[in-house]
Amino acid sequence: MAAILQVENLYGGYFLGKPILHDLSFSVNPGEMIGLIGLNGAGKSTTIKHLLGLLQPQRGEIRISGRRSSREEPAYRSQLAYVPEAPELYAELTIREHLRLSAMVYGLEEAEFERRMQRLSEQFQMRDKLNSFPQQLSKGMKQKVMIMCAFLVEPPLYIIDEPFLGLDPLSMRSLLELMVDRKQEGASLLISSHILSTIEKYCDRYIVLHQGRSIASGTLSELKKQAGVGSADTLEDTFFALIGEGGQ
Template identity: 65%
Template sequence: MDYTLEVSNLSGGYIWNRPVIRELDFSIAPGEMVGLIGLNGAGKSTTIKHILGLLAPQEGFVRVMGLRAADDATRYRGSFAYVPEAPELYEELTIREHLRMSAMAYGLADDRFESRAARLAEQFDMTAKLDAFPQTLSKGMRQKVMIMNAFLVEPPLYVIDEPFLGLDPLGIRSLLDLMVERKNKGASFLISSHILSTLETYCDRYVVLHRGRIAAKGTLGELREFAGAGGEATLDELFYAIVKGGAS
């Protein structure tokens, strides 16, 4: 099977020979949404940085659309879009200019840029803010800009880290609707979030990280079987059982 994202025997971290994550193995198929969950310090951010190509694996590899970052960094990074936990914007650029810069980076044609930017601005109630500068925006609005930049393009993979922080109800609903829309068109998603009830509703499978290793992975049913839980156990209950069981 051809996977959008492959993480194979991945070990790595910030200091060579001192891995933060160890022997991670998981994959995401086209049109699949996978939730990456774990306690603070479990290795989620380190895993994401390896997927983004910001950290080099100490062992194993990461492939997006069959390509490693070391093979062709430009093509590799053009295969995904990323929404970080904390908004990172250029204070001297307007929101429209941020969007145009993303369009240029991904080679998006002008006509598609205009139509997609207008649609996203309307969806996130940001039309009146397109020519504003970031310093005039609330944290939630800044997060909407990051989301709009990611969804302006249509790559095979979206990597989304705690996307709901600071968003108003309209922003959350707009983001979830966009995710479902792109998923139905074949895009893959890796989502890291502590809001497990939302992940339970939208994700197909889950990867549970604990102390830098995969403690469990699979569908909700497979996690229930792994944890020895009943058929009504929620993802929140399963996560607690799995992490508590691996705490010693």
């Protein structure tokens, strides 16, 4: 089975010669949900910026569906959708127009756009907000718009950064159900989150970043063996054992 996302020996950061990421390698397969976990400053956001093509590798390479951002940027970007930690919306566009813009960028036909928009707006209790502007929405509603825009286009890969911040419990459940549905349909998901108790129930494998390096990866059972903890320990227990209680 060919990986949807392949990261090989990645060194990268914001300044040449001063990498934040060191020899990072991992893959995400079709129908797989991977948790990217680490403390603040571990390199999660830097990794995501490289995956999005906002930063170019200093060494190593990244491929999505076999494409590289440096050589096939439009085709590369068409393979992924991104949900950022903080919602970023255009003040002059309604929610419906945000969704339509996403559909246009990904070449979604009008009839399919309408069908998906209606389904998502119902799922996230946003049907009566489609003609509203961002300034009329709460932070949680703005986050739901970002989620709807990403899941509207149904790409092979989703990159999701702290998706649960600002969401109410019902919206969190809707998002998790949506991620499971897309996973079952063969999509790949890479999720960065500090809410380990939630992603523990959904992710197939994990990548533990610490000080810009992958210090452990694998299933929860495999992480527990690497950490030397018991089988009854949680992902959070395992994470702290791997990085050390002091995070050093």
